Amino acid sequence: MTEPDHVMVRIRERGHGYAAIVWCKCGHSEGGFDRAKVVAQLYKHTIDANRPACPTPKKSQYGSEQEALNALSKFLQRARPGARPTRTYKCPSGRHWHTTSQPASKVA
Ligand SMILES: [Zn+2]
Ligand SMILES: [Zn+2]
Structure with a gap:
């Protein structure tokens, strides 16, 4: 140890x-x-x-799940084809939230 x-x-x-x-x-x-x-x-x-560092520091970070959800709803108004964030998840660092277009199983 x-x-x-x-x-x-x-x-x-x-x-x-x-x-x-x-x-x-x-x-x-x-x-x-x-x-x-x-x-x-x-x-x-x-x-x-002692928490792990953010594995995706370049991604937008949101202080709370609600902020991340607000960001998602902005994306939903965007009339452009292509992938867009579909859900929120708490960063493994435990310090903030991110949005992602990946299915839940692909994000650790
Ligand atoms: Zn210290
Ligand atoms: Zn993070």
């Missing part, structure tokens, strides 16, 4: 617990006035960072 690249490696509390800064092994840091929140933010970073 390999060591994770994103783990909380350091925490520093300043003042009388007013502010806290935490560091990830990759150098990413989170700071704030609520230690629990700061730790939670760093934890979120480690979750995001």
